[in-house]
Amino acid sequence: MEAEKLRQRINELGAKRKKEGLTEGEELERQALREEFLENFRKSFRSQVEMMQVFDDNGKEVTPEKVREIQRKKGLRDD
Template identity: 80%
Template sequence: MEREQLRQRINELSAKHKSEGLTEAEEIERQALREEFLANFREAFRSQVEMMQLFDKEGKEVTPDKVKEIQRKKGLRDD
């Protein structure tokens, strides 16, 4: 499901839960949608961190070695 559609459906179920309650099927759907949303969020956040390069005030790169290695494996670094 697309991110925006996923968010909208989660919000619809949340509003319904607050106003009138959810059926058992809707509760299961809501939990599955939340898990999918969190998985997508974690993947996007991990990707952002893996693409990041850090520099100190003098302009020297201080990116952690673990991140550098991940970047090398993904072909994002030449060094």
Template identity: 70%
Template sequence: MATDKERKLLTARINQLSRKDKEEGLTEEEAIERQKLRKQFLANFKESFRSQVEMMQVFDKSGKEVTPEKVKKIQRDKGLRDD
């Protein structure tokens, strides 16, 4: 998983290339770099989101846990649940 600093640098470079594209256009190499960076950004986002979902617990209004079984199984497989 990417660190916060790596995510910020990645986002900054993507934004820099996007601004350049709007102002003067990108070279072929820059366009390829931007595409690779966007793919990396999306992969980081998906990994982070998946991790958040896997760590969640859901409770109803009465306080009963209603976490989906699929999530519970993932949590058990990762050693995050004892039940």
């Protein structure tokens, strides 16, 4: 599901839960949507971290070696 629609549906179910409660089916849907949202968030965050490069005040790259290794495996780095 598209991220914005996913977020909107989660919020709709959350509001309904506070106002009048959810049916068992709606509660299961809410849990599944939240898991999907978190999975998408984690993938996006991991991608951002894997693409980053860190430089100190002198302009020297100080990207953590673990991130550099991941970048090498993905073909994003030549060194």
